[in-house]
Amino acid sequence: MPELPEVETIKNDLDKKIVGTKIVSVDALWPDIVKDIPFEVFSRQVQGAEIINVSRRAKNLVIKLSGGLNLLIHLKMTGHFMIAEDSAEISEEGKWLKTENPNLKEDRQNQFIRIVFHLDNGKILAMSDMRKFAYIKLVDDKELNDFLDGYGPEPFSPEFTEEKLAAIFKSKNIAAKKVLMDQSLIAGIGNIYADEILWASRVHPLSVSSKLSDKDTKEIYKNIKKVLKVAIERRGTSTSDFRDTDGKKGSYGDLRNVYRRTDLPCPMCGGPVERITVGGRGTHFCPRCQKEIR
Ligand SMILES: [Zn+2]
Structure with missing residues (x-):
């Protein structure tokens, strides 16, 4: 699933490539990607709208349109956006038939296109989503803010201090990994980066959050920022x-x-990495370097 670094990568790309353009038309290869309203209504409402800006909150992508509307997008498991020239051809099954960009055609992960926005700069914005869990909602500013208010602090925001993280850990008696992945407590961290952050901090994923030492919290705070920053610089993880x-x-x-x-x-340490399940998710750690605190 795309986590903070992956959604941030897409946000930064779209910020450079589509802001200031207008949506000429929208084609759905799978209309159900648009939630809450019929696709025809969605299509009519966004047609002619200008793209004002692109932002990210937690793992959500928000495309602000003229006219007070926003596209609220969650990429879920396998969703990702691609930009191509408007003359590109896509089959009814959502496969690239013809495009100037060889990456799009050659990689199987890009062949599940569900929706295409035609822009007035001669480009298209297409979303591929193999698993069909991704969604797009058309919301006004109030609906958007009400929805986004439910998320915890952004790891790179000024409100996310070491003291704040300590208070979050102290408020829960659950596995440290579950706290890191709970979007209402901290925004944007998922399975990949929770495992990497805890390993770098030498904290066992099952350690009880309220029992973590000040030193553990300090390490986790430092590594949240470090791991996510490097992952953004590396343009995310594509092991899947x-x-x-x-x-x-x-x-x-x-x-x-x-x-x-x-x-x-x-x-x-050279010892073997182990896999366990925490909160239903495959979890990887080193039993020698990461000791459990009960
Ligand atoms: Zn180790």
């Missing part, structure tokens, strides 16, 4: 399906230390 708006992979996967490295040596 994530691709950027050029249809290219991110390279953070090459740097990962434990995520999906079961039985491979821990880079810190």
Whole structure:
């Protein structure tokens, strides 16, 4: 699933490539990607709208349109946006038939196009989503703000201080990993980066959050920022399906230390990485470097 670094990568790309353009028309290959209203209504409402800006909150992407409307997008498991020239051809099944960008056509992960926005700059904005869990909602500013208010602080916002993180940990008696992944407590961290942050901090994913020491909290705070920053610089992790708006992979996967490295040596001690399940999610850690605190 795209996490903060992947959604941030897409946001930065779209910010450069589509802001200031107008939506000429929208084609749906899978109309149900638009939630709450019929696709025909959606299509009519966004036609002619200008794209004012693109932002990210937690793992949500928000495209602000003229006329007080916003596209609220969650990429869920496998959603990602691509930009191509308007003369590109896409089959009814959502596969690229003809495009100037070879990345789009050659990579299987890009061949599940569900919706295409035609823009007035001669480009298209297309979303591929193999699993069909991604969605787009058309919302006004109030609906948008009410929805986004439910999220915890952004890791790079001024309100997210070490003291704030300590208070969040102290408020819960649950596994440290569950706290990191709870979007109402901290925004944007998912399975990949929670495993990497806890390994770098030498904290066991099942350690009880309220019992973590000040030193543990300090380490986790530092590593949340460090891991996410490097992952953004590396344009995300593409060990699975994530691709950027050029249809290219991110390279953070090459740097990962434990995520999906079961039985491979821990880079810190050389012992084997273990896999357990925490909150229903596959969790990777080093039992030597990360001791559980009950
Ligand atoms: Zn180790």
